[in-house]
Amino acid sequence: MPVGNTGVLLVDWDNLAGAVIGRGHLVERGIVDALWSDATTRCGGHLQYKHMAAVRFDGSITTAMTEHLIDAEVVVSLKEQADIHLTVLAMDYLHQGCGQFVLVTGDQDFIPLIRRLLRDGCRVTVVYGDPDRLSPQFRSILTLPGLDSICIDDIYSLRQPPAAGCKALLGLVELQRRGVILGGREQAERTATLAQWGVLPDEDELRYWALIESIGQKVTRTDAAVRAKDGFLPRPMTRVYVDLNAGRFTDLVAVDYAVRRLAARPKGLTATQLRSGPFQSDDGSRLLRVLDALTAVRLVRRGADDTYSVTTDDLALGYLEPLWRVHAALTMESFRQQRRSIPYRKLSGLIGAGGVGQGPNRRAAGAVSQAIRYAATAGVIDAVAVDGDRHAIATDSAFVRPIENAYHELYRAFADRGPSPVPENEILEFMTVRDRTRAEPVFGYDSRDRHRILRVLAQSRALTWRDEKVTVPRTRWGDAGSSFA
Structure with missing residues (x-):
């Protein structure tokens, strides 16, 4: 030719x-x-x-x-x-x-x-x-x-990304995931741990508080539950949490996505194989920043073959799902009872009924208690005094806004079709189409993310999901969110 x-x-x-x-x-x-x-x-x-x-x-x-x-x-x-x-x-x-x-x-x-x-x-x-x-x-x-x-x-001189990373953010969030309180007196060797990870240059506690001042926030609750002789009394208490502004939350979503993908692949993934989801159109700076942070905090190791793999077996749910699960369960129950809080002692049973995550250990007491402790240290829930008793209350936390936004969008679209079930494929297609033109998705980056949202909402009784059908019933929580649409 x-x-x-x-x-x-x-x-x-x-x-x-x-x-x-x-x-x-x-x-x-x-x-x-x-x-x-x-x-x-x-x-x-x-x-x-x-x-x-x-x-x-x-x-x-x-x-x-x-x-x-x-x-x-x-x-x-x-x-x-x-x-x-x-x-x-x-x-x-x-x-x-x-x-x-x-x-x-x-x-x-x-x-x-x-x-x-x-x-x-x-x-x-x-x-x-x-x-x-x-x-x-x-x-x-x-x-x-x-x-x-x-x-x-x-034909082109490749450039390396700037040195700025997200180690400090991940270090504090990882402490919270382990149930470590960021405020108050030194505990659990948090300063030493951050120094070992390279988040702090040394173990000087003054550097720790400087870090908290830079990316933390202090929240005062006037009715915090304080144990007294005859029960719990309301007292002003200051809580210390991570300040999740838009940029930090974007980094956290990327970290969450990466650790879940790596946890699902025991043999590890290369940086190239990780290039999906929030890293799909990334210029490389976000992915490399996340991998640097995960490696520094010793949650991920890089092998001789350039593959990254997790170093712990408790990252399958990532950083967000446990918090979403506790928040959604508590919020649904509070709206059902038309009370701003529920007795703290009932929280474990409420979450244990549906479990956390998936698999045979989702209802294990250890998994449930760890999720509740994490939600408390991250500021997703708080303990308040009500009539001498200790109650759990859901807070307005940036950690959980994605699950709230996802639920209310599903509610507005499908609650009018209840109690008739909707085919699961129709729900998933709705999620996919709605996110297609958004800069940041509401329902996640892939089918695994969309299934995760359905799982959390089903376990929290916000909807029913079985036999490949989804029912979105009328709820007070759903109605409350729809009124602000």
Whole structure:
């Protein structure tokens, strides 16, 4: 087949971006500029067709693509869909007589395409992101006559992310997850632990309080339950919690996502394999910041093969689900009884009825008590004095706003259809569609996240979920949230 001079640029963006991030560098628009410039030069100014395939593109990357008239090919999955889509495009252009192809990928699934283009007399250049991660088969194909290959380093100077991290945030939240109170007198060697993790430079307690002043918040409750001779009395008490502003909460959501994925994969994942969910269109700074923090706090280790794996077996639920579960159960019961609080001693039984998380140990007393203790130290619930008794009250905490927002959106959409059940697939599709155009999703990043929301709400009796059907009944909590829509 005769070939011409027309050039084609095909970029497997997720593969390239994952390789760059896996090397500890940033993915930025300059890479797109460099790819376009290099391909234009290689094709002698005859670069006519340009495509980049990915599940999602960051805004700055989209801007660069628009400026260079590069078509965005949005695909469903990280791997197979991009491979198939770009291969089909390449074959179409081959049959149109295009003779110059620049393929940007390190994926061995492109080997048959490369062989076909070379066989038909095309000039082929392969640009890859990380020479150390190429398979032996892919390395072999790069030695074929008529094929040029270069690393992205040869056309663009990769940059490392800034040193700023989220170790301090994760360190304090991890202490809370372990049930350590951040305020009051030193306990549980919290200052020493933070120093061991590198959150603090040393064990000077003054540095601890400086940290609390910088990312903590103090909340005064006038009716806090204080034990007295004949029961509990209300007294003013100051609580110390993590101040979860928007930026810190975004980091915490990313940490939560990463640890849950790693906990589900005992053999570990590479940075490239972790590039999904909140890291999908990330330039690498968020993912590397999260992995640095998790490694520093010794929740994750990096192996000799560059895979990350968890060091503890109690991270399957992440940092948010236990808090959501306690908050949702307490809030539902308080609205049901039309009281602002319930006796603290009943909280364990209330949560134990549905359990925390999933699996045979979800109703274990240890799991339930740990979740309650974590919710108290994180400020999701508090203890107040009511008629001489100690009661639990749900607070307005940033930790739990996602589950509240998710529930109220489901309630507004489906409560009018109760008591008739709705097929589970319809609920999941509703979640997916509603989140599709949002910068930050309400229902999570994938089906596992959406199932987690249904699980928490079902265990808390906010809805019923069984036999692949969901029923969203009328509740006072649902009505209260809908009134603010």
